Amino acid sequence: MTNYNKSWCAQGSESNGIRLAIVGIGNCASSLVQGITCYGNMNDAGGVPGIIHPLVGSYSIGSIKPIVGFDIDERKVGKDISEAIFKKPNVTTKFSDVPNLDARVFMGPILDGLPKHMALIDPEMSFVASKERPVDVAKVLRDYSIDVVVNYLPVGSKKATEFYANAAIDARCAFVNCIPIFIASDEKWIQTFEEAGLPVLGDDVKSQLGATWTHRVLIQAFLDRGVRILDTKQENYAGNTDFLNMMDPERIKTKLASKKSSIEHLIEDHKNGGYEIPPVYAGPAQGENNHGYVPGRNDRKMARITINGVSFGNQPINIKAELEVEDSPNSAGIVVDAIRCAKLSLNRGVKGAVPSASSFFFKHPYEKIPDSEAIIRLESFIRGDIRR
Numbered sequence: 597m598t599n600y601n602k603s604w605c606a607q608g609s610e611s612n613g614i615r616l617a618i619v620g621i622g623n624c625a626s627s628l629v630q631g632i633t634c635y636g637n638m639n640d641a642g643g644v645p646g647i648i649h650p651l652v653g654s655y656s657i658g659s660i661k662p663i664v665g666f667d668i669d670e671r672k673v674g675k676d677i678s679e680a681i682f683k684k685p686n687v688t689t690k691f692s693d694v695p696n697l698d699a700r701v702f703m704g705p706i707l708d709g710l711p712k713h714m715a716l717i718d719p720e721m722s723f724v725a726s727k728e729r730p731v732d733v734a735k736v737l738r739d740y741s742i743d744v745v746v747n748y749l750p751v752g753s754k755k756a757t758e759f760y761a762n763a764a765i766d767a768r769c770a771f772v773n774c775i776p777i778f779i780a781s782d783e784k785w786i787q788t789f790e791e792a793g794l795p796v797l798g799d800d801v802k803s804q805l806g807a808t809w810t811h812r813v814l815i816q817a818f819l820d821r822g823v824r825i826l827d828t829k830q831e832n833y834a835g836n837t838d839f840l841n842m843m844d845p846e847r848i849k850t851k852l853a854s855k856k857s858s859i860e861h862l863i864e865d866h867k868n869g870g871y872e873i874p875p876v877y878a879g880p881a882q883g884e885n886n887h888g889y890v891p892g893r894n895d896r897k898m899a900r901i902t903i904n905g906v907s908f909g910n911q912p913i914n915i916k917a918e919l920e921v922e923d924s925p926n927s928a929g930i931v932v933d934a935i936r937c938a939k940l941s942l943n944r945g946v947k948g949a950v951p952s953a954s955s956f957f958f959k960h961p962y963e964k965i966p967d968s969e970a971i972i973r974l975e976s977f978i979r980g981d982i983r984r
């Protein structure tokens with residue numbers, strides 16, 4: 597944990613809050629809960645770093661109330677969320693104190709959430725299963741009158757994600773899917789949420805200014821300036837459980853698909869694109885014994901992006917960019933907005949997909965559009981000019 601400067605943090609609450617359940621009390625949940633506490637109900641971003649929307653509708657960041665959590669790790673289950681977020685193997689930076697929230701972490705069903713390879717490769721960083729019996733998740737969601745369920749399970753947790761999505765439907769909650777298991781971009785799941793009369797946002801968070809965003813901005817520049825892309829790579833490194841988990845080639849398949857599609861569709865859809873899609877790689881760093889997991893690097897992620905192309909006169913042009921960022925706060929900066937958009941959708945009776953918000957906040961939305969269009973649609977949605 598690094599030192600933090602809390603001079604810009606505000607405390608506060610709003611009575612008419614958003615009742616939140618968090619599935620997976622890992623690093624992303626830690627940054628989210630710290631951010632909610634820290635920003636409080638501040639509704640003016642002046643001088644405050646890191647916020648896109650101080651208000652979404654009438655909701656400040658402090659309107660979000662973590663009410664219950666679900667996890668399977670013995671160090672987290674049974675604790676208050678304020679305590680569980682600072683337990684191992686979480687390693688993300690501490691930037692805010694969090695008071696007791698009176699928000700318990702319940703034992704969820706493990707299903708495919710605990711990959712065996714983690715303990716074999718790095719036992720210190722592995723999840724450790726609690727011996728408690730799983731609770732009835734839908735009942736807990738109903739008992740605590742939850743509005744929005746956020747899914748932060750490890751990559752590859754298909755069965756578990758589907759289980760929690762069904763529980764959210766059962767308990768009449770909106771579902772925000774931060775991970776690359778396809779729910780909010782899957783026709784069948786969208787229909788299921790539509791029939792239930794509930795909104796679903798996702799899939800796979802596009803962090804505030806992360807590797808995907810940076811890569812997309814650079815690709816868009818090549819396209820807008822008529823430079824043909826020959827090939828491009830985005831290789832990521834970190835030392836958190838997310839990267840340890842992603843060493844399993846089976847679990848990572850949909851992550852790679854999600855990241856790749858978020859680059860490829862820009863080229864496919866652009867008037868200066870339209871040519872055969874060049875080779876694109878975006879994911880954990882490739883290479884023998886590597887896979888992007890760097891023990892000791894903790895949550896400090898590094899992305900190396902290269903784009904090779906040809907410009908006027910068939911001349912070679914190459915860009916090499918390096919991004920270094922604390923991974924989990926970077927995603928929480930988006931999730932605080934996605935949660936508030938999910939609640940606006942609930943209030944407005946939106947059923948099924950919410951394309952305006954999902955296209956801006958997620959890597960693999962149902963409708964993929966350039967970010968410059970997505971932000972315009974998002975702002976229209978927040979103002980209420982468009983319904984979804």
Ligand SMILES: NC(=O)c1ccc[n+]([C@@H]2O[C@H](COP(=O)([O-])OP(=O)(O)OC[C@H]3O[C@@H](n4cnc5c(N)ncnc54)[C@H](O)[C@@H]3O)[C@@H](O)[C@H]2O)c1
Nearest residue numbers: 620621622623624667704705706709748750751775837927
């Ligand atoms: N950090 C980012 O910027 C970013 C961006 C996009 C997507 N994501 C995705 O968000 C997800 C969460 O990331 P993270 O860094 O917090 O991961 P993490 O490994 O820190 O946390 C995962 C948590 O899920 C818990 N868990 C495992 N199985 C469970 C189950 N069945 N029920 C309840 N809890 C269970 C684990 O014990 C752990 O606490 C990952 O899938 C990640 O790929 C993160």
